[in-house]
Amino acid sequence: MNKEIRIQDDLYAYVNQEWIDKAIIPDDKPMTGGFNTLVTEVEELMMKDFSLMNKGKLAIDNEYMKQAIALYRVALNTKKRNQDGLKPALKVLNMINKLQDMGQFNRKLKDLFINDLPLPFKMGVDVDMKDSTQHCLMLMGPTTILPDTTYYKENMAQQKEALLGVWTQMVTMLLEKTPLSKEEQTLYISDALQFDQIISTLVKSQEEWSEYTKAYNPMSLRKVSGLFKPIKLRKLLTVLFGENIPSQIIVAEPRFLEGFATLFNEQNFLLYKHWAYIKFLIGSSTYLSEELREIASLYSRTLSGVAVVPTIEKQAYNLASNMFSEPVGIYYGKKYFGEDAKKDIIEIIEEIIATYKDRVSKNDFLSLSTKEKAILKLDKIVVKAGYPDQTDQVYDKMIVNVRSSLLKNVMELEKITFLHNLEELNKPVDRTKWVMPGHMVNACYNPTSNDITFPAAILQAPFYSFKQTRSENLGGIGAVIGHEISHAFDNNGAQCDENGNLNNWWTKEDFQQFEKKTEDMIEQYDGIELPWGKVNGTLVVSENIADNGGMAVTLEIMKHMPNASYKEYFINWARIWCMKARENILKLLLQVDVHSPAVLRANMTPRNFQEWYDTFGVTKDDRMYIEPNKRIIIW
Numbered sequence: 001m002n003k004e005i006r007i008q009d010d011l012y013a014y015v016n017q018e019w020i021d022k023a024i025i026p027d028d029k030p031m032t033g034g035f036n037t038l039v040t041e042v043e044e045l046m047m048k049d050f051s052l053m054n055k056g057k058l059a060i061d062n063e064y065m066k067q068a069i070a071l072y073r074v075a076l077n078t079k080k081r082n083q084d085g086l087k088p089a090l091k092v093l094n095m096i097n098k099l100q101d102m103g104q105f106n107r108k109l110k111d112l113f114i115n116d117l118p119l120p121f122k123m124g125v126d127v128d129m130k131d132s133t134q135h136c137l138m139l140m141g142p143t144t145i146l147p148d149t150t151y152y153k154e155n156m157a158q159q160k161e162a163l164l165g166v167w168t169q170m171v172t173m174l175l176e177k178t179p180l181s182k183e184e185q186t187l188y189i190s191d192a193l194q195f196d197q198i199i200s201t202l203v204k205s206q207e208e209w210s211e212y213t214k215a216y217n218p219m220s221l222r223k224v225s226g227l228f229k230p231i232k233l234r235k236l237l238t239v240l241f242g243e244n245i246p247s248q249i250i251v252a253e254p255r256f257l258e259g260f261a262t263l264f265n266e267q268n269f270l271l272y273k274h275w276a277y278i279k280f281l282i283g284s285s286t287y288l289s290e291e292l293r294e295i296a297s298l299y300s301r302t303l304s305g306v307a308v309v310p311t312i313e314k315q316a317y318n319l320a321s322n323m324f325s326e327p328v329g330i331y332y333g334k335k336y337f338g339e340d341a342k343k344d345i346i347e348i349i350e351e352i353i354a355t356y357k358d359r360v361s362k363n364d365f366l367s368l369s370t371k372e373k374a375i376l377k378l379d380k381i382v383v384k385a386g387y388p389d390q391t392d393q394v395y396d397k398m399i400v401n402v403r404s405s406l407l408k409n410v411m412e413l414e415k416i417t418f419l420h421n422l423e424e425l426n427k428p429v430d431r432t433k434w435v436m437p438g439h440m441v442n443a444c445y446n447p448t449s450n451d452i453t454f455p456a457a458i459l460q461a462p463f464y465s466f467k468q469t470r471s472e473n474l475g476g477i478g479a480v481i482g483h484e485i486s487h488a489f490d491n492n493g494a495q496c497d498e499n500g501n502l503n504n505w506w507t508k509e510d511f512q513q514f515e516k517k518t519e520d521m522i523e524q525y526d527g528i529e530l531p532w533g534k535v536n537g538t539l540v541v542s543e544n545i546a547d548n549g550g551m552a553v554t555l556e557i558m559k560h561m562p563n564a565s566y567k568e569y570f571i572n573w574a575r576i577w578c579m580k581a582r583e584n585i586l587k588l589l590l591q592v593d594v595h596s597p598a599v600l601r602a603n604m605t606p607r608n609f610q611e612w613y614d615t616f617g618v619t620k621d622d623r624m625y626i627e628p629n630k631r632i633i634i635w
């Protein structure tokens with residue numbers, strides 16, 4: 001802790017500054033500290049195991065892990081990767097290049113689609129937000145080259161130019177490796193940028209995506225097909241689903257669909273083709289030679305400010321542990337996470353839910369009927385902690401071909417998971433499925449199943465430990481648990497009922513009051529100036545509501561606890577947000593991340609609570625003070 005900084009002025013710096021001053025961000029990472037330190041530790045631990053298993057020095061206990069290790073081995077084979085160079089990608093690149101017109105495109109559409117090749121739209125199967133026992137088909141636009149549509153606005157012109165400059169430099173180097181002539185290379189780049197520019201006018205910004213309930217726009221297949229004209233959508237769906245073709249499609253981005261004709265038409269066909277060629281070239285280069293991989297990472301490394309490409313060993317581990325995420329998470333959980341810890345965590349979660357219910361029942365802004373519905377929703381929350389008992393069936397189909405190139409393997413495995421996802425369309429939703437694997441340092445609330453997930457990897461210090469005091473654990477994992485529960489009642493979650501269906505369970509007056517509180521929360525953060533930019537209060541509001549709720553419920557538990565130490569609570573709260581990051585990534589996150597910057601999560605949340613003022617004697621002369629009438633507690 002830093003004795004020169006007063007805790008009353010800056011809790012975050014008081015707790016973390018000394019560590020931050022000394023910390024060194026790993027060359028191949030954009031940040032370190034808190035969550036990120038745990039991510040690196042899990043990575044190091046698991047990389048050792050992968051290496052031992054690959055060398056036959058550690059037994060592999062199941063078929064799924066055998067396949068994960070096989071993929072790891074294929075990725076590690078730099079000799080083959082370097083010898084092959086661009087070759088494994090050429091077949092697809094040539095296929096894209098030979099597309100002459102819309103007719104040919106439509107004839108190839110199924111192949112393009114199931115192989116996840118670049119298309120002017122994206123489509124997949126998701127849980128139906130209105131009936132969360134069923135699936136639906138969801139349609140959206142492609143992603144832009146720049147990380148968000150806001151980068152295409154005039155006030156960002158400088159950044160836009162700089163970033164697209166780096167992108168162009170990278171693509172130029174990649175295209176030089178292809179059979180295209182110099183003139184063609186130049187044309188492909190300018191066409192791709194032109195196509196991307198049109199996409200940016202149609203798709204949603206991150207701020208728009210952050211209101212996820214607005215992605216639910218059911219439209220009849222007839223209407224969607226009409227707007228999708230040059231693409232034979234009905235034909236594609238018939239080939240994919242046979243007679244069970246859906247009569248309606250959920251359009252996540254209505255503006256995109258309405259304007260689709262301006263993007264994809266006979267005149268723009270070459271723009272599309274050249275855009276798709278480059279997009280596939282960048283994506284596939286990651287899995288090709290060391291040289292191509294390094295070039296292809298230039299743009300993403302610039303975005304996050306990272307100078308060095310991760311080693312091949314790291315790439316091999318991360319690829320295998322993502323592709324086989326569930327079995328790898330189960331392996332991690334069984335080996336490194338104790339049953340005692342799991343039992344303890346579930347008890348803590350249950351206590352927090354019980355306290356949450358108590359707080360809702362005493363809440364002074366809701367009417368009785370709304371309170372009852374909120375409590376029902378809390379009663380129905382399903383808790384997932386540690387790792388799942390079962391492995392998803394998709395992994396039975398995922399077989400690695402060790403003789404094949406890495407790219408071919410990755411494409412085949414992705415195709416298997418994609419087809420598996422499509423097959424779900426006419427099947428009921430399996431609520432026992434986990435959305436995060438055991439080795440992931442994160443936690444989440446799933447609105448369509450009303451469940452919360454805490455993977456094994458987050459259930460360690462500083463979030464949680466037998467060695468920490470109960471107050472420290474409450475300021476760490478306790479507040480995170482309360483945060484995830486609060487997502488059931490943030491500006492999005494509040495629109496879904498106890499079964500995870502979009503359904504209004506509020507009285508009109510209660511919801512108006514809630515919306516007013518949401519507005520206050522937007523205002524509390526909006527426009528806060530940090531050395532690297534300004535906060536967009538609307539983008540981060542749901543996460544701030546969740547942080548606020550997580551602190552409210554854990555402080556309530558502290559109130560009834562013998563030997564509660566608020567000092568330990570707040571200090572550990574600040575510790576979990578410790579972060580040292582490169583400036584580029586900080587700027588990027590400000591534009592695209594729905595979470596507030598770590599320093600604000602640590603420093604803004606406490607000042608809404610009287611306990612903060614009482615514990616450290618914070619007065620209006622201190623920097624971490626806000627007027628009592630500006631303090632917000634929602635849940």
Ligand SMILES: [Zn+2]
Pocket residue numbers: 483484487543546
């Ligand atoms: Zn959250």
